[in-house]
Amino acid sequence: MTAMIIDGKAHAAALRARVADGVAGFVAAAGRKPGLAVVLVGEDPASAVYVRTKTRMTAEAGMAGFEHRLPADTTSDDLLALVDRLNADDTVDGILVQLPLPAHIDERRVLTRIDPDKDVDGFHPVNVGRLATGLHGFVPCTPLGCLMLLRATLGELSGLEAVVVGRSNIVGKPMAQLLLQQSCTVTVAHSRTRDVAAHVRRADIVVAAVGIPHFIKGDWIKPGASVIDVGINRIAKEDGGAGLVGDVDFAGAAAVAGAITPVPGGVGPMTIACLMRNTLVAACRRVCAAEPEL
Numbered sequence: 001m002t003a004m005i006i007d008g009k010a011h012a013a014a015l016r017a018r019v020a021d022g023v024a025g026f027v028a029a030a031g032r033k034p035g036l037a038v039v040l041v042g043e044d045p046a047s048a049v050y051v052r053t054k055t056r057m058t059a060e061a062g063m064a065g066f067e068h069r070l071p072a073d074t075t076s077d078d079l080l081a082l083v084d085r086l087n088a089d090d091t092v093d094g095i096l097v098q099l100p101l102p103a104h105i106d107e108r109r110v111l112t113r114i115d116p117d118k119d120v121d122g123f124h125p126v127n128v129g130r131l132a133t134g135l136h137g138f139v140p141c142t143p144l145g146c147l148m149l150l151r152a153t154l155g156e157l158s159g160l161e162a163v164v165v166g167r168s169n170i171v172g173k174p175m176a177q178l179l180l181q182q183s184c185t186v187t188v189a190h191s192r193t194r195d196v197a198a199h200v201r202r203a204d205i206v207v208a209a210v211g212i213p214h215f216i217k218g219d220w221i222k223p224g225a226s227v228i229d230v231g232i233n234r235i236a237k238e239d240g241g242a243g244l245v246g247d248v249d250f251a252g253a254a255a256v257a258g259a260i261t262p263v264p265g266g267v268g269p270m271t272i273a274c275l276m277r278n279t280l281v282a283a284c285r286r287v288c289a290a291e292p293e294l
């Protein structure tokens with residue numbers, strides 16, 4: 001193995017420590033804590049684990065967490081009414097509605113109901129438009145975390161060839177926007193791309209966000225490239241237990257890449273740290289129109 005392992009857990013802990021410092025300053029100036037409301041509809045066990053982690057890290061950063069757990073048969077109208085109350089609540093700076101929502105709820109309607117200035121997930125079309133046009137808004141936490149890891153690993157990204165594999169609204173599209181903003185030459189590959197391997201072979205930066213275990217093979221990676229693996233796939237292990245693997249064949253890619261994120265311990269922890277960051281930024285903007293350095 002030749003690649004440097006990008007320690008997402010360590011980068012996330014450092015970011016959360018910077019956020020905690022900023023939170024202390026905010027509390028001293030504003031006389032209250034930044035507040036994050038997390039809404040979970042239904043009983044999906046994986047979602048429940050993420051929400052618990054988010055709530056714990058919110059408290060560790062010195063922020064106020066408001067957890068709203070609603071039953072799986074909650075109506076769209078009830079959920080929209082809760083979003084309206086959170087929008088109007090001055091102690092709530094950030095609102096996150098955990099996805100996926102149950103099938104009977106219109107996800108788009110719920111996400112567009114969130115006040116864009118409290119939309120710490122960055123999923124509201126207003127924030128998508130802000131990102132695309134270079135205005136201050138909220139950037140989705142997972143691609144923001146990926147960008148921070150790339151900047152920490154490579155420094156300046158200008159002129160680099162970047163390939164994003166996956167075109168979701170949550171990761172692929174905003175990731176491409178962020179890399180374009182950094183003056184990378186950006187290619188977005190997806191399920192209809194004719195020769196994904198050929199595109200990946202040209203890339204100095206590979207961001208894998210397809211949701212297919214080990215989709216990206218080691219021999220696709222250009223020697224020395226930086227590989228960011230967004231995939232979190234739960235698979236059955238030979239011993240009968242469950243394991244987490246990424247979208248990249250880690251062992252194969254690590255033999256040729258310059259740097260690579262592991263799964264777990266790569267992008268995942270950065271996602272939550274960026275949520276803390278976005279919540280502090282939301283609080284600062286709402287109270288004093290200030291932008292903290294994070």
Ligand SMILES: Nc1nc(=O)c2c([nH]1)NC[C@@H]1CN(c3ccc(C(=O)N[C@@H](CCC(=O)O)C(=O)O)cc3)C=[N+]21
Binds near residue numbers: 099263265267270272
């Ligand atoms: N509105 C909304 N916003 C989200 O940001 C959001 C969401 N819905 N729905 C679910 C996904 C998933 N997600 C993760 C966050 C952290 C880890 C994470 O920290 N993972 C650990 C491992 C965790 C484990 O062992 O299961 C790691 O990769 O090291 C994973 C997944 C945020 N999501």
